[in-house]
Amino acid sequence: MRKLLAPVFNRSESSLAVVIIVVVLIFSVSSPYFLTLSNTADLIESYSVTTILAAGVFVVLVSGGIDISFAAVASVTQFIAAMAATKYGVPAFPAIALACALGALMGCVNALLTYYLNVVSIIVTIATSSIFYALLIYFTGGSEIYNLPDWWTDRVVFLRFETASGDFARITLPMVIMVLVVVVTHLLMSRTHAGRQIYALGGNPEAASRVGIRILRLQLLVYGYLGFLAGLAGFVQAHRVHQVVPTAMFGTELSVLAVAILGGASLVGGLGSMGGVVLGVLLLAILQNGLNLLGVSPYFFDVVIGLAILISISVTAVTQRRLRAKRGNSELRHE
């Protein structure tokens, strides 16, 4: 029995899944509104922007880097796309494409600086983040855009259920984009050549370059992809709140990073899976919603997140160390 479960329980994703199941059971017993269809749909939608960003951050983390400029990139691309749409009447698809292309371009700037200056990417992205964000506030004067065109703010509903209690549950545009991003990122990382190379780069950059992986090209892909997703996330965020505020995304860097890490992506690179990141988001969403329904003060929520992060990383560290010790023993036995 123990042998059977070993491959399941040794992975941090499965322990996360177990925690989620336990939490869901507790909340379902204590609140009748928890996990109703409409509640779940709202919950998923409210975490769409975080999930899209976390997918991009996950790819960068696997490659062994840390990028914290995505919030600044999302703010800048969002504003420029909104300017194009409101002032020059640029239609929907060109505007979205503009936001994503600009985001990818800014991501490539990060990749080029990281590669040519030979500095850890967290330092480079702190610098570029300050520059992008400061220039945005300087040129816009911090002004907000409220008169977004209808195509941007109209709610797109793909499916609509009526639940037994008379509420509506909707499958909306942010959810569809989020699911697409998760699926594409998963396929990129697990089914493509480039994805395997990203894991190799994060696992051991020296070895990766020795076996002939072109590091610059791969880094352009990794940081460009996060920039692209930041552009997309900026668009979705404005779609949800119906306005563009330059400071809206500022300060979300560390919480998105925390979400990606909670899901098992490692800062050292070369580890983690998209599924784990989704589980990390799911855990936070369920905790927030459940505590809300139980009437716990929303001010208390950050305390819970902080504890969740600390417990999760400590458990991961201890299990990994035990795993390494076990592997070391079995290797000795083979010799």
Next chain:
Amino acid sequence: MSNPDQPLLPPPAGANAPLDRMVAEIRRSAGTNLLGLLLLLLGLFTVFSILLPGAFLQRGTMQAMMFQLPELGLLSLAMAIPLVSGGLNLAIIATANQAALLMAWILTTQMPPDAAGGDVWLWISIALSAGFLLCVLIGLVTGFIVAVIGVHPILVTLGTQTLITGISIWLTRGQTLSGFPDALIRISNETIAGIPISFGIFAIVALGVHILLTRSVLGIEIHMIGSNLESTRFSGVDTRRVQIWVYVLSSLLCWLAAIVMMARFNSAGADIAQSYLLITILAAILGGIDPYGGFGRVTGLVVALLILQTISSGFNLLGFSQHLTLALWGFTLIAVMAAKRFTSAMLARYRSASFQRPK
């Protein structure tokens, strides 16, 4: 101050040889970098003096700079020690804010409003001790998770940052506390011999951290674990003790920053000065502290802080927005890193050329 031309110590004999070479390397490493930074600072002073004749090089301007520098300076020192040890402390702002909130809570709600004279000083010292103890506790917990459980400091402090801010917001409901005794406010608006008290505190603390890092056993051990944690452990150093000390010291510097911030803003809150977090990393890296750990000096950091403050004050006098200053800080960091990369490539070429000449 370090001398860039200081010769390498001759390779000493005996059991301490590797350690002595290490110490020599630490003393030497900042040399070239510091010279470049000083030239940059001098250049900025010259440019602003020409652009702002009679307004920049003035006692008032210099004094204003000295009033603004200390809080960022103390927080940067709190970031610098973990960086030298090969870690990072993302919780410094959260720690400083929580310490400030605790001290503010004691001074505004526990101290009787009619306290006077010696009583005020008693309450201030009670508040300061409470903040001190809180920071020691935060440092011990952070250091414990880093050293004993063995989690990467970025992850740990990401967690503690969320947790500490969460607790502060939960207890205060997002409110700020204000209205402190004059004796405390004086720290940030009075001068002694033309020098603001807060700047004096910063200067003494910076000197203390400099001596600690370069002249004490603990300081050398902090550099060593930053260079290579495993080999430091195998050379008989209790690395867990060193790592715990790193985060206790870092948190205590946050406590000092908290006092200066309380005095300057006359308020304490859970969300104050969040934007300083990334700027302290920027300042430390600009000052030549190696982001991979093991190398870095307080002198470099202080010059870097002076550069950032000079840009800020100069731009302010020129009438530019504060946001443009932030952008220029980012550009300065990238430019300095590019210059460093360029000069080290040049040096390597020069060295290999001179190595080949005798042939």
